[in-house]
Amino acid sequence: METEAKDKITKTLSPELLQKINAYWRAANYLSVGQIYLYDNPLLKEPLKLEHVKPLVVGHWGTTAGQNFIYVHLNRIIKKYDLDMFYIAGPGHGGPAIVGNVYLEGTWTEVYPNVTQDGAGLKNLFKQFSFPGGISSHVAPTTPGSIHEGGELGYSLSHAFGAAFDNPDLIVACVVGDGEAETGPLATSWQSNKFLNPITDGVVLPILHLNGYKISNPTILARIEDDELEHFFKGCGWNPYFVIGDDPLTMHELMASTLEKVIGDIHAIQKNARTNNDNTRARWPMIIFKSPKGWTGPKKIDGLQIEGTFRSHQVPILVDADHPDHVKLLENWMKSYKPEELFDKNGTLNKELSELAPKGNYRMGSNLHTNGGVLLKDLHMPNFHDHAVHVPSPGAIKASDTTVLGYFLKEVITLNRDHHNFRVFGPDETLSNLLGAIFETSNRQWEARTEKDDEFLSPSAEVVDSMLSEHQCEGFLEGYLLTGRHGLFNCYEAFIRIVDSMFTQHAKWLKVTLELPWRRKISSLNYLLTSHVWQQDHNGFTHQDPGFLGHVMNKKADIVRVYLPPDANCLLSVVDHCLRSRHYVNVVVAGKHALPQWLTMDEAVIHCTEGIGIWQWAGNDQGSEPDVVMACSGDTPTLETLAAVSILREHLPDVKIRVVNVVDLMKLQSSSEHPHGLNDQDYDSIFTKDKHIIFNFHGYPWLVHRLTYRRTNTKLHVRGYKEEGTITTPFDLRVQNEIDRFHLVIDVIDRLPSLGSKGDYLKQQLKDKLIEHKHYVSEHGKDLPEILNWKWNNIDKAK
Template sequence: MNTTTPNPWTSPTSLHSPELLRRIDAYWRAANYLSVGQIYLRDNPLLREPLVLEHIKKMLLGHWGTTPGQNFIYAHLNRVIQAYDLDMIYLSGPGHGGPAVVANTYLEGTYSEVYPAVSQDVAGLKKLFTQFSFPGGISSHASPQVPGSIHEGGELGYSLSHAFGAVFDNPDLIAACVVGDGEAETGPLATAWHSNKFLNPITDGAVLPILHLNGYKISNPTVLARITHQELEQLLLGYGWTPIFVEGHNPEPMHEAMAAALDTAIAQIKTSQHQARYGVSTERPRWPMIVLKSPKGWTGPVEIDGLPNEGTFRAHQVPLSVSATAPPGHLAQLEAWLKSYRPQELFDKQGKLIPELAELAPTGNRRMGANPHANGGLLLQGLHLPDYADYAVSVPVPGVTMASDTFVVGQFLRDVVRLNNEPRNFRIFGPDETLSNRLEAVFEATNRQWNADMAENDQFLAPTGSVMEMLSEHQCEGWLEGYLLTGRHGLFNSYEAFVHIVDSMFNQHAKWLKTTLELPWRRTIASLNYLLTSTVWRQDHNGFTHQDPGFMDHVVNKKAGIVRVYLPPDANCLLSVMDHCLRSRHYVNVVVAGKHPAPQWLSMEAARTHCAEGIGIWAWASNDEGTEPDAVMACCGDVPTLETLAAVTILRQHLPELKIRVVNVVDLLKLEQHTEHPHGLTDADYDALFTQDKPVIFAFHGYPWLVHRLTYNRSNNVNMHVHGYREEGTITTAFDMTVLNEMDRFHLAMDVIDRLPQLGNRGAYLKQSLKDKLVEHKHYITTHGEDMPEIRNWAWAL
């Protein structure tokens, strides 16, 4: 590398004259005025006539406390963007700070470009104010409707992880992330401070956290605001940051301090990047961050009804009640509050921000509301994918070949990494489980990205890599979401039982996807893909704590247009499903697959067809062709498929006249009505598979009631008998896990017998022999510590 290239950032020149700071203060006042107006007003937006109750909304909803501090930050970020020509996005972490992001994107012009009806005049201001927290309008947080937002502020804890996900592989991007001091108390946020150990200053951008200490949550003080300056500084230094403190109440010195802090922070960021990119330094930077300590509800009413307001928890939401039943002085106090911002100095006769203030905002895509990274579908490039058929497992006949499904798909993912590495457009995220989940082939093409110290025996660590691992599901999920939201692709792999840790994060992302589909200006992004393995049925060595397939139940609660759930029965089906998921857009795809060696059922050609249909009769395992079946044996998932086919062999060997149809389900939501889910079967197609009156014995990977829920209104629902996980588990053998939950071959076969009374004595004798087998099984495993040879060595032989 060229080590002689001069670094222009070593001694930044002050770019904040007193006159410029005066104008920034006026811009801040304009944003504060618009924010208060959004909370309170539905008419008379510039107070050009005396304020009366008819101008006030009937329901006052919103959050004021964090808003003036965020307006202050946004105004100063505008300055450094212009001064240094920065590519910057803004993440609002402190919950319902919606008035601030709406006000600032309106002032910079982005909001009116996206929503032309909210124009830059008095009529537009009225619409802007009226729509906020109003039926048919917009919500009170940094929702998808707000241009420039990639972060839903309705739930706290994820802003910093999203910010880092956004800057991975975006070397010129800076994510300015406002972290609320209430938000900083959450587990995900507390963990996210460690993301700086994973940032590569050469290939990645930078995150500028701004910890906003305004002292209070809804009604309680915040922890970080109530520890000493020294303790807070030591905490942040210990996390590896270089904190710059801006503290005070008086606007004039605060503007000067904030401008100086941002100049210093940008200089440190650019210097660190320059030194790394030109080989001057290989040390991990101690990135700058800003701690802004300002009063909650800054510039708002100091006192209301004799009680302190500004700088207290009382400023958190709507500090001043104004209605026909409120104290009569409140209306006048609101008017005085609004007029304290001197709107007549800020907006011209038409209601537009005056030019000397408007020019403080960046232009074009440099505006934080218009930055393309904040509408990631604008930048999204399709993945280069190898032909998944090239990784096929040879299956000359069903059940003969043994393979680990995830090991096979790991080889496919290895080459996905290789094909999308220049520039990098795909990453794998997971909580220290990529090897455990048998995806080790990816390390033939890449490493785990890691920018902390390394030791001699470390494995697959490098400053740059396509695998992101930290033992925090929250962190990995947040990184991936930020990566996707800014126009890239990824995969989250996890133990099935512990993906529940991100239930709420999945909720928020699914809601984001649903909402953005309703916004024509938002572009679709790559799907959020989960690969869940180390599943309930093969957690025999870890026991009960690691046995929970319920994430599927949680996922299917979401809007049908967003969620997809796949349970491929073997490696070739997993390859087909994974290729489909990586190509898809704007979904949450949940793929559940096994990692242990297991029988392989379908050739690649058969797997491709089966996965395209999502559900189907396995004719090679059935014997009812040309007649009506006596029973349907359905299965969904790798272990349920194995146990179903083993049960079929028992029944057909001992009761050869029995007509059995085997139905395998790959796409779980095929079971739902076509009117409820885009993948759902029509009643005619469903009945053609499951019949209208024959018993259906269904072996399911998850909780049985999920299948009942999906099929509750089908004509043959009364004959649907589902075997799945019933919250029975321990450290035991793999087969015993199925026995404990009555999803084993013996219980499945007995259930068929119970549903067919016409079998008479022949059925009774077979059922008794199966019960005997269960007794033999229990005795064998407690004596030998492994499953019986006939279980371990079973193979499909019909």
């Protein structure tokens, strides 16, 4: 196919332009090598010495020349057609390429004025790379023009598609490394073209960069035949173009002519779709770009082949005190790019070359979409009070919290439809999570074939939940947020763990960008986790894992927030707050099954604003010190805690009980550790300094212990999920993990020996009740009527 492709080369570039593009590429390659190796002598104005080389040389060369090649050609096509385009660098450590190109186009100096466009600036540019206090070896938040952290592989295409949604004039050029292409998320990403609307969305242009090797192994896609590769991508719905070779001048012409065809295809698809209102799924073009690993680098070192092998993946020449003779090899390599032809005597790129780059915000390093906070506009928000559940008294009625929320989200979608800046993402679980009300205003975006019995599918919509991949939904949403929009990700609680590492990378991105004044804050990443651990009637043990909360809590306090609203009105208040927030990761856990509703909307707003509170209506310690503090966090633990309190107050009325509910989990941390945390005085005023605290928690018990380990009161006893479960009834699952009302009351009795025989008799009754429960569930397949029909009674009024 290589020969065939070369035969089709047309003369797109004039000889003069061809030489200029090649020179610009040489300049980018020179800067890349300099970043990896040099501490001083950036223009080689004196013979290179070992002291000019960094004491620790780290970086990755293998992918760099190929990415430089792509960048310069995208510059040409942007400038010719005035394209709104930016670059996503998928290969993990392509930092030298993107940093160098952003510097050459002038953006780096505008953002970092100390890195000037001269010899002194080049020295700063080189020194900062992989150097203490500098920048990383991969594309990072510090890199202008980037929305994609290059440290972990697999998400470049999903980020690209997220950026393209609702951006009809945007082209996202996404370079996919052949190592990255072997990851599960990336392999799935090729199917994302079934969700791109040619009328209302932008375009993703994948450029699969095949250079043959990973760290020390060949790559799969580079070792299959070209016709098989072509069939694979055509089968995924793409129209692939091949650019293959190793001769620079031939490759420049081939890439230039290929990009002309690709942009022609894109414009033709868009013109047809937008002129004729034709939503037919497009066969978008992509490029398969094959070039040698470590292209233009050293051919052989110490008798070993370097270029075109895995040995060029990282640092191709070791230059240190143990290899002093390699200094000359490095100097020869850098001089092969002829820097004296590229930079003037001051170290500034020659004007005839600098003019090849686009200007202003057409430069990929300064494209406004890559600093999404610049474009971010506030959501138009409905009044969540309008969706309030009427609660005549605590626990008087039941409701499905997420069903109520669905109607609120429906209105959010409707109010923001014309602004094209809000979407709901999820892996085919939106209906299961009882958020179906949103389909009263929006369908699901879907570009593939439809059949008569399909539901809620259309080419344009605000919901993207038709792809059963948590990775893609997370990546889509991240790309959407990073380019200046808003969204929400709904997911089963247990399976959000699939994106643990993606969440980690995004949280790190937010943390670093807070430290960069030029980066604007973006909309928060909002997770709604439902179908949670405490009600998995038919799914069982596999669907029980509340561990995402602990994972989130490990991240920087400036970034993460975790909310466990106990009822629907609290959920409305919390989600309204989260959707309005900026630059956080908000995790909200809420159930979908009907449970008692506790607070009026006015009460819920106060409670959620405070994040933690004593529920005076539930306890009986007013005017005195409590004997025990019954604390709870999460809808199901709250239900069981209040049921336990009702048993205690009926059978042991002299026990003074304080009931505390926690919505904002960060309140448990010290104020010195988290901005939401309570100071010690406020914590002690709620939990006391020395009374037993029975804390019923939604997740793993150790998390509460972690959050409170510095507190004065050490009499904390946390109950939560302890990895017990099967296919069983909701209450039996609580019993198996001992968060149920009976175990809670027994715990109180055990910790208050002063209760004497009254406590002993009640404890025996509850143990009997647990046996009765087990037999009843085994025989009838449902919970005891007294459990199913239980309601909170206002004990004080009853008296």
